Amino acid sequence: MPAPQAPTGDDDRTKPQASLWERLARPAPAPRTTLTPHRIAEAAVEIADTEGLDAVTMRRLATALGVAPMAAYRYVSGKDELIELMVDFVYGRLPLDAPAAGWRDTMRILAVHLRAMNLAHPWTVRAAAASLSPNQLAVPERAFAALADHGLDADTTMAVFRTVTGYVHGSVAAEIALQDLQRDHGWSGGDETRAALAPRMSFLMNTGRYPAYQRYLHEATRKDDPTWQFETGLDCVLTGIATHLGI
Amino acid sequence: MPAPQAPTGDDDRTKPQASLWERLARPAPAPRTTLTPHRIAEAAVEIADTEGLDAVTMRRLATALGVAPMAAYRYVSGKDELIELMVDFVYGRLPLDAPAAGWRDTMRILAVHLRAMNLAHPWTVRAAAASLSPNQLAVPERAFAALADHGLDADTTMAVFRTVTGYVHGSVAAEIALQDLQRDHGWSGGDETRAALAPRMSFLMNTGRYPAYQRYLHEATRKDDPTWQFETGLDCVLTGIATHLGI
DNA sequence: ATCTGATGGATACAACGTACACATCGGCGC
DNA sequence: GCGCCGATGTGTACGTTGTATCCATCAGAT
Numbered sequence: 393m394p395a396p397q398a399p400t401g402d403d404d405r406t407k408p409q410a411s412l413w414e415r416l417a418r419p420a421p422a423p424r425t426t427l428t429p430h431r432i433a434e435a436a437v438e439i440a441d442t443e444g445l446d447a448v449t450m451r452r453l454a455t456a457l458g459v460a461p462m463a464a465y466r467y468v469s470g471k472d473e474l475i476e477l478m479v480d481f482v483y484g485r486l487p488l489d490a491p492a493a494g495w496r497d498t499m500r501i502l503a504v505h506l507r508a509m510n511l512a513h514p515w516t517v518r519a520a521a522a523s524l525s526p527n528q529l530a531v532p533e534r535a536f537a538a539l540a541d542h543g544l545d546a547d548t549t550m551a552v553f554r555t556v557t558g559y560v561h562g563s564v565a566a567e568i569a570l571q572d573l574q575r576d577h578g579w580s581g582g583d584e585t586r587a588a589l590a591p592r593m594s595f596l597m598n599t600g601r602y603p604a605y606q607r608y609l610h611e612a613t614r615k616d617d618p619t620w621q622f623e624t625g626l627d628c629v630l631t632g633i634a635t636h637l638g639i
Numbered sequence: 640m641p642a643p644q645a646p647t648g649d650d651d652r653t654k655p656q657a658s659l660w661e662r663l664a665r666p667a668p669a670p671r672t673t674l675t676p677h678r679i680a681e682a683a684v685e686i687a688d689t690e691g692l693d694a695v696t697m698r699r700l701a702t703a704l705g706v707a708p709m710a711a712y713r714y715v716s717g718k719d720e721l722i723e724l725m726v727d728f729v730y731g732r733l734p735l736d737a738p739a740a741g742w743r744d745t746m747r748i749l750a751v752h753l754r755a756m757n758l759a760h761p762w763t764v765r766a767a768a769a770s771l772s773p774n775q776l777a778v779p780e781r782a783f784a785a786l787a788d789h790g791l792d793a794d795t796t797m798a799v800f801r802t803v804t805g806y807v808h809g810s811v812a813a814e815i816a817l818q819d820l821q822r823d824h825g826w827s828g829g830d831e832t833r834a835a836l837a838p839r840m841s842f843l844m845n846t847g848r849y850p851a852y853q854r855y856l857h858e859a860t861r862k863d864d865p866t867w868q869f870e871t872g873l874d875c876v877l878t879g880i881a882t883h884l885g886i
Numbered sequence: 887a888t889c890t891g892a893t894g895g896a897t898a899c900a901a902c903g904t905a906c907a908c909a910t911c912g913g914c915g916c
Numbered sequence: 917g918c919g920c921c922g923a924t925g926t927g928t929a930c931g932t933t934g935t936a937t938c939c940a941t942c943a944g945a946t
Binding site: 547569608614628 | 658660661765767768769771773776777779780783784787792793794795796797798799801802804805806807808809810812813816817819820836838839840842843846848849850851852854855857858859860861862867868871872874875876877878879880882883884
C-alpha cells in the first residue's frame with residue numbers, strides 16, 4: 393500500500409489531506425456548472441429510496457444526473473464518499489429542534505425520529521458507518537445538550553446516548569431486514585409473508601429444537617405491530633437509564 | 640422478471656422449492672466427494688475473518704477450497720445463500736448452554752456472548768439478515784425458555800428479546816464500525832486514531848455547531864473502554880426491562 | 887459391464903468501480 | 917477586447933465480480 397499522499401507528478405503546493413466535509417465547506421470556488429455535491433446526493437438518495445442501495449451505481453447515478461459516468465468523481469473520491477454524502481444528506485433532514493420537556497422526552501423523540509428516518513430510507517441501516525459527518529454529529533450534540541445539568545459525567549452521558557441509539561439502530565435494522573425480505577419477494581402483508589414462509593418454518597419447527605419459539609408463534613397477537621414493539625422496548629430502555637443512573 | 644420456478648427444459652418432477660436448511664437436513668445423498676456445505680462455510684468464514692467480508696468472492700473461496708470457481712454453486716444457489724450459510728455457521732459456535740440463575744442472568748450472558756461472537760467475526764454485523772436459520776433460531780429459543788414462567792404474554796416476551804438483541808446488535812455495530820475504520824487505515828490505539836482524525840475533528844469543532852460534543856471530548860476518560868460502555872448500557876437495558884415490566 | 891444421475895471444470899458475459907488522457911468552458915490579467 | 921489557464925465534464929479502457937451454460941467424469945445400482 394503506497395502512501396496516499398502524492399498520486400504522481402504533483403505541484404509543490406500539495407493540499408494537506410482535506411476531508412470531505414472540509415472541502416464542502418469551502419466557499420464553493422466556482423458554482424458555474426450544473427453539478428454540485430448537493431445535487432449528487434439528492435439524486436443518489438432518490439435512487440436508493442426507490443430502487444434500493446444496490447441500484448446506486450456510479451453509471452446509474454450519472455444517467456440520473458444527465459452526465460457522463462465519471463463526472464461525479466470530481467466531487468467524491470469514490471463510491472464510499474458518495475455513500476457518506478448520502479447518509480449526511482438524509483441526516484440533514486432530521487428534525488432536531490422539536491420542543492421537549494426534560495431529557496427523557498428529548499431522547500424519546502430523538503429515537504422516534506431516527507426510526508422514522510431509517511424507515512423512510514431503509515438503506516441507511518446498511519450504509520451508516522462511523523458517524524463523523526456534520527449532520528450525523530448534530531445528533532449526539534442535541535442529546536448531550538439535553539442530558540447536561542443532570543449530574544452525569546461525560547462518560548456516562550455518552551453511555552446513555554450510545555445505549556439509546558444502539559437500541560434504535562439494532563432494533564430498526566431487524567425491522568428493515570424483515571421489510572427487505574418482504575419487498576424482495578413481493579409479499580405484502582404479515583399474513584402473506586407467513587404463508588410464504590410456512591414451509592420453511594414448519595420444517596424448522598418439526599425438528600423439535602424450538603418448542604418455546606413455537607409456543608410464541610401460536611400465542612403472539614402483535615407480531616405485525618412493529619411500532620408497538622419498538623416503543624415498548626424504547627420505554628424499557630429509557631426507564632432503565634432513569635432507574636439505573638438515578639436521573 | 641420471469642417466474643423463478645422453471646429455468647429452461649425441466650424434468651417433470653420439479654423439486655417444490657426446498658429451502659436451504661431443508662436441503663441440508665436431507666440424509667446427504669452422496670457424501671463421496673470433498674466438497675460439503677460445512678467445508679464451504681468453514682473456508683468462507685476463515686476468509687472473512689482474516690481478510691474481511693469483501694474478500695469473500697466466489698473465486699477466492701474456490702481457490703481456498705482447491706476447486707473450480709463455479710463448484711460451490713452445487714451447494715448454494717448464490718452468494719446470498721453462501722452468506723446465510725456463513726452466518727449460521729458462526730451462530731452454531733455460540734455457547735447457549737451456560738448455566739444461569741434467572742432470566743436476567745441468562746439474558747446478560749446471552750448478550751455478552753453475542754457481542755463476543757460479533758467481535759470475533761466482525762462481518763456478521765453487515766451480513767446478518769432475517770434470522771431464519773437453525774442456529775440463529777436457537778438464540779430466541781434459549782431466551783424464551785428463560786423468560787417463561789414470569790407471567791409475560793408472548794408479545795411481551797418477544798419485546799424483551801427484541802429489546803436486548805436490538806441493543807446488542809446496534810451497539811456492537813457501532814463498535815465494529817469504529818474498529819473497521821481503524822483497521823482500514825492501520826491505526827492501532829485510541830490515541831493514534833484520535834491523532835489521525837484530529838484535522839477532520841478540529842475542522843468540525845471549529846464550526847461551533849457542536850459545543851456539547853466538544854465538552855464531551857475534553858472531559859471523557861473512558862472513550863477507549865468499549866466493554867465498559869457496552870455493559871453499562873446493557874445493565875440499563877436489563878434494569879429497564881425489570882422495572883418497566885415488573886419482573 | 888453398463889447405465890444414470892450427481893458432481894466438479896471450463897468458458898463466457900454483462901455489469902461494476904475507477905484510472906487516465908482529452909476536450910471544453912469561463913473568469914482573470916494584459 | 918483578447919488570450920490564457922485552471923476547473924469541469926467526456927471518452928475509453930481495464931481488471932474484477934457474480935453467475936448462466938454446457939461439458940467431462942465418477943460412484944453405485946442394475
